[in-house]
Amino acid sequence: MLNTPITRRSLLGLGAAGAAGLMFSGCATERADGKIEVEIVSYKQEAVSIFEQLMDEFNAAHDDIYLNITSPADAVTIMKTRFVREDYPDVIGIGGDADYASFVDSSILANVSDCDTISKVSPAYQDILKSVTYVPMDGIYGVPYVANAAGMLYNKDMFAEKGWTIPETWDDMIALFDEIKAEGEVLPIYLGYLDTWTILSPWNSITINMVPSDLARQVNAGEAKFSDYYREPAERMLQLLEYAEDGPFAYSYNDACTAFARGQSAMFPCGSFAVPQILSVNPEMNIGMFAMPSAENPDDRIVVSGVDLQWCVAETCEHKDAVYEVIAFLNEEANVQTYIDDQRAIPCTEGNYTLDPLYDDIQPFLDEGKVLDYLDHSYQSSMACDAQIQTMLLSGDVDAFLEKWDTDWQRYNRSVIRKVQDYESQQ
Amino acid sequence: MAKDKVKERVNWPVTILLIIGLITIIFPLYMAVVIAFKDPSEMTNDIAGILSLPSTWSLDNFIEAIQVTDFFHSFMNSLIITVVAVVVSVLVHSLAAYAIGRNMDHKRIFKWSYYFIIAGMYVPFAILMMPLVKQTAVMHLDNMVGVMILYVVFYMPMNMMLYTGYLRNVPIALEEAARVDGASTWTTYWKVIFPLMKPMHATVAVITGLAVWNDVMTPLVIMGGQGVNTLPLAQMNFQTAFSTNYNLAFASYLLAMLPMILFYIVAQKQIIGGVTNGAVK
Amino acid sequence: MASTAAKVGSGRNKTFMAILIPVLVLFCAFNTFPLLTGFFYSFTDSKGYGAFNIIGIQNYLDLFSDARVLNSYLFTFKVAVVATLATNIISLMLAIGLSSKIKFKSALRGIYFVPRILGALVVGYVFSYFFTYIVPAITGSESILASTEWAWVAIVIVVVWQACAQTTIIYITGLSSVPEDVYEAGSLDGAVGWDKFRYITFPLIMPSVTTNMVLVMKDMLMVFDQIVAMTSGGPAQSTESISYLIYNNGLSGGQFGYQCANAVIFFILIAVVSILQTKFLNSKEEQL
Numbered sequence: 001m002l003n004t005p006i007t008r009r010s011l012l013g014l015g016a017a018g019a020a021g022l023m024f025s026g027c028a029t030e031r032a033d034g035k036i037e038v039e040i041v042s043y044k045q046e047a048v049s050i051f052e053q054l055m056d057e058f059n060a061a062h063d064d065i066y067l068n069i070t071s072p073a074d075a076v077t078i079m080k081t082r083f084v085r086e087d088y089p090d091v092i093g094i095g096g097d098a099d100y101a102s103f104v105d106s107s108i109l110a111n112v113s114d115c116d117t118i119s120k121v122s123p124a125y126q127d128i129l130k131s132v133t134y135v136p137m138d139g140i141y142g143v144p145y146v147a148n149a150a151g152m153l154y155n156k157d158m159f160a161e162k163g164w165t166i167p168e169t170w171d172d173m174i175a176l177f178d179e180i181k182a183e184g185e186v187l188p189i190y191l192g193y194l195d196t197w198t199i200l201s202p203w204n205s206i207t208i209n210m211v212p213s214d215l216a217r218q219v220n221a222g223e224a225k226f227s228d229y230y231r232e233p234a235e236r237m238l239q240l241l242e243y244a245e246d247g248p249f250a251y252s253y254n255d256a257c258t259a260f261a262r263g264q265s266a267m268f269p270c271g272s273f274a275v276p277q278i279l280s281v282n283p284e285m286n287i288g289m290f291a292m293p294s295a296e297n298p299d300d301r302i303v304v305s306g307v308d309l310q311w312c313v314a315e316t317c318e319h320k321d322a323v324y325e326v327i328a329f330l331n332e333e334a335n336v337q338t339y340i341d342d343q344r345a346i347p348c349t350e351g352n353y354t355l356d357p358l359y360d361d362i363q364p365f366l367d368e369g370k371v372l373d374y375l376d377h378s379y380q381s382s383m384a385c386d387a388q389i390q391t392m393l394l395s396g397d398v399d400a401f402l403e404k405w406d407t408d409w410q411r412y413n414r415s416v417i418r419k420v421q422d423y424e425s426q427q
Numbered sequence: 428m429a430k431d432k433v434k435e436r437v438n439w440p441v442t443i444l445l446i447i448g449l450i451t452i453i454f455p456l457y458m459a460v461v462i463a464f465k466d467p468s469e470m471t472n473d474i475a476g477i478l479s480l481p482s483t484w485s486l487d488n489f490i491e492a493i494q495v496t497d498f499f500h501s502f503m504n505s506l507i508i509t510v511v512a513v514v515v516s517v518l519v520h521s522l523a524a525y526a527i528g529r530n531m532d533h534k535r536i537f538k539w540s541y542y543f544i545i546a547g548m549y550v551p552f553a554i555l556m557m558p559l560v561k562q563t564a565v566m567h568l569d570n571m572v573g574v575m576i577l578y579v580v581f582y583m584p585m586n587m588m589l590y591t592g593y594l595r596n597v598p599i600a601l602e603e604a605a606r607v608d609g610a611s612t613w614t615t616y617w618k619v620i621f622p623l624m625k626p627m628h629a630t631v632a633v634i635t636g637l638a639v640w641n642d643v644m645t646p647l648v649i650m651g652g653q654g655v656n657t658l659p660l661a662q663m664n665f666q667t668a669f670s671t672n673y674n675l676a677f678a679s680y681l682l683a684m685l686p687m688i689l690f691y692i693v694a695q696k697q698i699i700g701g702v703t704n705g706a707v708k
Numbered sequence: 709m710a711s712t713a714a715k716v717g718s719g720r721n722k723t724f725m726a727i728l729i730p731v732l733v734l735f736c737a738f739n740t741f742p743l744l745t746g747f748f749y750s751f752t753d754s755k756g757y758g759a760f761n762i763i764g765i766q767n768y769l770d771l772f773s774d775a776r777v778l779n780s781y782l783f784t785f786k787v788a789v790v791a792t793l794a795t796n797i798i799s800l801m802l803a804i805g806l807s808s809k810i811k812f813k814s815a816l817r818g819i820y821f822v823p824r825i826l827g828a829l830v831v832g833y834v835f836s837y838f839f840t841y842i843v844p845a846i847t848g849s850e851s852i853l854a855s856t857e858w859a860w861v862a863i864v865i866v867v868v869w870q871a872c873a874q875t876t877i878i879y880i881t882g883l884s885s886v887p888e889d890v891y892e893a894g895s896l897d898g899a900v901g902w903d904k905f906r907y908i909t910f911p912l913i914m915p916s917v918t919t920n921m922v923l924v925m926k927d928m929l930m931v932f933d934q935i936v937a938m939t940s941g942g943p944a945q946s947t948e949s950i951s952y953l954i955y956n957n958g959l960s961g962g963q964f965g966y967q968c969a970n971a972v973i974f975f976i977l978i979a980v981v982s983i984l985q986t987k988f989l990n991s992k993e994e995q996l
Contacts, residue, residue: 436809437809437810437811438808438809438810439811441805441808441810442810442811442812442816444805445802445805445806445810445816445820446812446816448802448820449816449819449820451869452819452820452822452823453819455823455826455831455834455835455838455869456822456826458834458837458838459826459830459834462833462834472841473841474841474842474845477837477841477842519731522727523727523728523731525727526723526724526727526728526731527728529724530724536728537724537728540728540732542983543732543735544731544732544735545982546979547735547739547740548926549926549929549974549975549978549979549982550739550743550971550975551930551950551951551954551955551971551974551975552955553951553954553955553958553959553967553971554742554743554746554954554958554967554968554971554972554975555739555742555743555746556756556959557746557749557756557757557959557964558741558742558743558745558746558749559738559742561745562738562741562742562745576734576738577738579734580734580735580737580738580739581739583731583735583739585923588919588922588923589878589919592915592916592918592919593881593915595915596915606720611719611723612719612720612723612724613723626881626884627881629881630877630878630881633877634874634877634878637824637825641825641827641828659827662827673833676830677830677833680826680827680830683827684822684825684826687825688818688821688822688825691818691821691825692814692818695814695817695818696814
């Protein structure tokens with residue numbers, strides 16, 4: 001029924017032939033001055049000044065390679081339009097997210113397992129990156145650079161002043177919430193659920209501790225159902241509502257950041273990525289982060305962490321050596337330290353780094369590799385999982401939520417499931 | 428005589444009603460202005476904080492917005508694109524509307540052309556976007572010229588509709604008189620019809636101009652990432668994935684608004700001027 | 709004599725064709741052609757870039773069983789009908805007022821046009837504040853942005869607020885061809901004025917009414933920016949417009965082929981709606 005007269009392979013062949021014939025602009029083109037140009041398009045627009053600085057350093061030290069890093073606004077759209085034009089940058093800097101998965105799926109990215117820098121990347125982040133693609137890939141399609149983490153952000157000064165301690169179990173946390181609520185001065189947490197993606201932060205950190213780490217893959221292989229695992233996380237999400245602002249669905253992510261920054265709430269279940277926005281409202285604030293205590297045994301707690309920036313090389317790139325030299329340069333310890341200081345990031349490579357005080361409480365987890373990727377990286381964005389959770393939180397109907405989730409999953413992941421099953425049958 | 432007197436009398440009740448109605452405009456505008464002057468640390472989550480005046484009326488946000496957006500370059504690019512798109516639209520669309528409007532009642536090909544073009548109005552941009560990215564690249568139009576051409580095409584359906592509607596009010600006798608005098612259709616159009624449509628030119632210019640001036644998607648996908656920015660493209664710098672500097676963004680939006688307000692006021696004079704024109708005819 | 713007239717006539721026709729053909733070529737090149745390309749993609753599983761497979765009419769079959777798509781159509785048409793009527797009524801009143809002999813005419817016309825100039829981010833943000841903090845403080849109720857039942861009303865208010873500016877100037881332009889004292893009477897003499905308006909002014913500006921009804925309806929059916937700025941389709945997907953779904957899922961969500969199919973259906977549907985609308989309004993024009 002699903003006849004595919006044009007097979008993927010033949011189309012790829014056609015595309016490659018077309019690209020070779022047209023060659024709008026080659027990858028790593030040679031410049032008039034004989035240098036090889038390496039072009040990087042990075043989606044980290046907020047890090048533009050760091051990369052400009054690193055770029056100047058690199059170019060001053062090299063007379064054979066010219067490095068050009070750009071960080072345009074809405075870079076992912078720009079990358080996609082350049083792919084359409086078959087005008088591939090040598091390197092794209094993106095997160096280990098759904099866009100990355102779909103770029104890999106579209107055969108745009110090259111296998112970089114021959115890049116020396118890979119050996120410096122900590123195993124945890126290599127695994128995290130592997131878990132992002134729809135089907136397990138044999139190669140490695142990106143060199144992880146830095147990561148972010150999610151859990152519970154808390155107001156360090158407020159905790160110190162009130163003598164509150166960091167909860168290690170769910171019950172401890174609820175007890176702390178009750179205590180804060182009873183005092184009535186501030187809210188225990190602020191949610192800001194108007195923006196649906198904000199809901200994914202607590203959802204990820206709660207759920208990751210309560211379900212098998214490869215649940216999505218099990219479901220795709222027809223071995224499990226979400227409804228067997230997602231009931232408890234859903235109930236805990238509902239429980240959080242009792243300790244947040246009234247009507248959290250009216251308040252945006254920005255409102256939540258502002259409220260937390262102004263001390264209206266003691267905690268904010270979000271990620272390190274929210275810190276710049278919070279600090280823009282209150283630059284003096286001391287923010288900490290602790291692991292969401294939703295594991296049954298405190299020793300099993302896991303921190304959600306994902307690759308925030310990685311270097312992916314275009315399949316068409318012809319100067320991989322020059323590109324690898326650039327990647328090696330960017331991953332030099334001093335340069336990584338510069339980046340993580342400025343962006344409050346977590347390095348993905350092993351080395352002797354000083355992390356931002358924000359990570360004091362989760363440093364042990366990072367050191368021991370007790371980290372797993374954001375669950376939503378395995379959700380199809382067109383399925384609007386965040387909106388489904390929002391619907392459940394509004395209606396309180398967990399049964400309907402679970403049923404719809406399983407049905408929709410099958411529908412939106414049809415092609416992925418087919419790929420996974422093909423893959424498994426080949427194994 | 429009595430008629431003239433009525434005309435000169437100011438209609439105060441309507442004036443006052445309209446001034447009261449301004450609240451609906453002024454209030455949101457007030458909020459935008461106040462936010463544009465505030466520092467991010469002055470943003471709060473309650474009514475008092477939202478409506479309060481900024482602690483100082485410093486122009487820092489505006490200066491920083493000018494720097495971040497590379498205002499004068501982006502401004503010039505936006506201006507060039509807008510002016511060219513508007514001028515070409517007014518000339519081409521009015522001419523096309525004349526050709527179609529004068530013939531669509533009795534010639535099938537013009538009638539179908541009209542509906543064909545009007546139907547283009549309902550094509551969602553999202554479906555055209557990726558094909559256009561590819562097409563403009565192949566045609567070497569992935570630049571400002573391509574963006575201008577696209578605008579002329581995108582606003583053709585709406586402008587066609589506006590012009591053909593207006594042309595129905597322009598008596599055909601006028602051009603017939605010119606034709607009897609031996610003028611060609613081409614000359615008649617530019618000498619007689621085009622000037623008569625002045626109020627509609629102003630309206631089309633304002634509507635097209637504003638849509639082009641504020642549009643971000645077309646330049647983003649057609650010429651984004653090449654270092655050439657329009658103002659709305661540059662304004663995207665205030666918004667990253669996880670943080671938005673509304674204060675700077677608002678300052679820059681207010682700056683970008685000013686030329687459009689001036690443009691609108693000038694165009695308004697043309698629309699009002701059209702009334703006297705009509706009276707003469 | 710007759711031959712001269714024919715000659716003039718054919719010269720006139722040649723001129724008209726010489727105008728029409730290049731315009732049609734331009735239009736086809738940058739509208740029809742990419743549309744056909746998009747139509748082709750609606751039979752694929754393309755993400756908009758990279759490799760893809762042809763999957764026949766699967767996308768269309770899926771569309772008709774997609775509850776989310778159906779809801780977005782219901783929402784969009786509900787907003788479009790209410791907002792189109794509201795915009796046209798308010799704009800016509802404003803246009804009549806702004807065309808009367810009033811003081812500060814230029815300034816008033818200028819300020820009433822401001823909403824059209826403001827970008828979607830400003831409007832969305834300001835109105836989010838308005839609905840989140842100011843309205844609940846006055847009424848003592850919860851924000852309507854958080855209500856699956858009422859969030860659409862907030863969207864209607866914002867789109868009407870912004871759309872009135874453009875609609876008003878089209879009405880003002882239309883009114884400019886009507887002698888001033890005729891329509892001004894409507895606001896002066898009460899009931900008599902109303903009748904005058906109904907029977908004299910209104911018929912005269914009926915072409916503007918048709919244009920505006922169609923244009924506003926089209927804008928409302930394609931509502932997008934305000935949704936992004938205010939609700940992102942929430943709460944619980946209750947304010948997802950068709951354009952929002954097409955854009956969001958098609959380009960960010962990797963469902964380009966599927967959403968192309970959605971766009972094709974949407975295109976056909978609103979083209980039909982507007983043809984019916986024009987036919988209906990035109991018949992009214994002729995009656996008057």
